[in-house]
Amino acid sequence: MTTTDSSEGQRELWNRVRARIKASVGADVFTSWFASLELEEIVDDVVHLSAPTRFLCSWVQSNYADRILEAFRQDAETVSRIQVTLRVNGQARPRLAPVVTETPAAEETATPAAPSAPMLASTVARFPRDAAAQPKGDALSGSAIDPRMTFDSFVAGEANEMAFGVAKQIANAAANNAVTFNPVYIHSTVGLGKSHLLNAIAHAVQSADASKNIVYLTADHFMYHFITAVQRQSALGFKEWLRRVDLLLIDDMQFLQGKSATEFGHTLGTLLTGAKQVVVAGDAPPRDLEMLDERVRSRLSGGLVVPISGFDLELRRAIVQRRADQATARYGMHFPAPVIDYIARAVISHGRDLDGAVNRLVAANQLTGELVTVPLAEKTLGDLIRSREVRRVRIEDILRMVSRHYKVPRNELLSARRSRDVVRPRQIAMFLAKALTSRSLPEIGRRFGGRDHTTVLHSVRKVEQMIKDDVELAQEIELLKRMLEE
Known part of the structure; x- marks a missing residue:
């Protein structure tokens, strides 16, 4: 199919595609994500669509590109790619030229016009003929990179000067195809600049060399991409995508759970073997990340661990x-x-x-x-x-205190064991997490071995009832609260 095909024929094709998608996903989903898409043109094997917002461009690209292409391919077998472009004032921005690749499985990315841009106006997905579509590896086109978080805007002092120096050294080395410390793990409590440094590294490297494949992901986004890849039966493509990066930055490591944590361990090992730079940030030292496999914690501990202390x-x-x-x-x-x-x-x-x-x-x-x-x-x-x-209490502090008080190993509190000597301390720990932290029930559940929020809610209500019925237990829990808040 080429640009010589009539515009009327392309409109009819688009109407048939829309009908197939609506029948497949249902009216509600179609209205939310597909109704505002418009077909701009079809050139060679590329379908050019437009959407009214950047978010919609990114969401359709990440979640529905393969479904749209499958619908097109029922009538046009030569179609293999889709480009979703931002539509401004009723007009689509100029389309990006297709990227020529040597193999069908190679990913296609668009280079940002400026390194500080938080998101590209359009994104490109390739539909491999023999494999599922792979995620895009350009951090500045889809991940939450904040253009304000640069080295210039970072305020350094005694508490963070080591982390600041290490981050700048990493960025300089990565821009020059070198690796210094690997992996690097930066940890601190909330709000002390970990995310700022990861963003700054990404910006500095991208500014120095726009061809670098930089991937910045929060742990939640890492889990989302991995789970989506598994559901689409494209986990292998996801792994290969990560292993082709030059610089991998993972934020909020403490939220990584389950199979995603295992997959991160495999990816980490591969990247380190290939001398690729990995920088990770979390709110606790590697040894306290009980949700991670021991081998992953060992890998992180074996690199450069950089703490950021409280500000003076x-x-x-x-x-x-x-x-x-x-x-x-x-x-x-x-x-x-x-x-x-x-x-x-x-x-x-x-x-x-x-x-x-x-x-x-x-x-x-x-x-x-x-x-x-x-x-x-x-x-x-x-x-x-x-x-x-009031001292800011962390879930790690609660786990440590409950483990010591009830003489139950911390890994048992996070395990699936149902014996009474483990269940009650676990329920008390969840109750304290709900009472003393600002974490939501789903967040607490993730931190307690990937449990559902309903399990946390049951534990909280159970302990509340036990406190009413048992004065001695109420005093014991109140003591734990005071010890945690001191």
């Missing part, structure tokens, strides 16, 4: 000053030195709260016209300041 006053003040300077440049407002000092001393939880404190004062100034003063900061930042009075 000097670093907090530097962060607030940087954010205040940005607000001054953008809005022309003034942050007096006493206000900056007050925020740095009063907001001690983590970096995101420091950013949030400055943002709140900016909003207050812009909405009310009130000058930024210490009294305004006291009034506006009350909840952030009160948060310093």
Whole structure:
């Protein structure tokens, strides 16, 4: 099929394809994801579609490209690729030229026009004739890369200077086809800059060499892609896709569970053997990631493990000053030195709260016209300041405390064992996780060996009932709470 085919014939073909898809997925799914797609043209073996939003481009590409192509191939066997392009003001942007590859299984990617762009306007999927479609390996075209998170915007201090230096060294080496430390594992509690450094590495390498195959994934996205690949019977393609990357960045490692964690272990081993750079971030040291296989934890521990500690006053003040300077440049407002000092001393939880404190004062100034003063900061930042009075409790802390108190190995708390000496401590640990952390029930379930949220809810209600019926147990759990919050 070529561009010489009549536009009327292509419209009729598109109508038949839409009818097949609607019959296959149902009216509701069709309305959500397919109704707003439009056929732009068919050139050689490429179908050019357009969608009104970047999200829809990405979602259709990732989840329904193979289904659309199968529907087309019932009438046009020569079609083998689909391109979904962003449609702006009723017109599609210029299409990307097809990428020539040597083998049908090779993935096709489009190079971003600028390294800082968070997402490409269009994405390309290849439909191999003998294999399932493979995911796209360009981090800057689909993953959650934040263009603001660069090395230039990172504020370094004593707490994070080692992690900052290592990240810059990794980026420089990766851009020059070298590997320094491998793998690198960065860990800290929430909001201390792990994700910022991973984003900065990706941007720096992409800026230096746009041909690099960089993959940035959160653990949740890694699990999603792996599970989707298994459901589509294309797990082998998924593995091969990951093994062809030059730089793999995995964030929020603590959320990796089940077969996805096993698959990450295999991928990690292959990448290290091939001297490819791997950088991982998590909220606990490798030895405390009980959901991972011992071999994976050993691999991570055997690389370079870099902690980021809590921010001291000097670093907090530097962060607030940087954010205040940005607000001054953008809005022309003034942050007096006493206000900056007050925020740095009063907001001690983590970096995101420091950013949030400055943002709140900016909003207050812009909405009310009130000058930024210490009294305004006291009034506006009350909840952030009160948060310093309560220690942030992590699920890892709860597991460690319950394991020690009830003399049950932590891996048993995460296991499927149903004996009474394990079940009750496990239920208490889940109850404490719900009571002392901000994690949702599904998140708690994932952290307790991949359990369903209904299991967590049952455990919470069970312990609540036991507390009502057993005064001694209630006192015991209250003691655990106080020990965790100290």
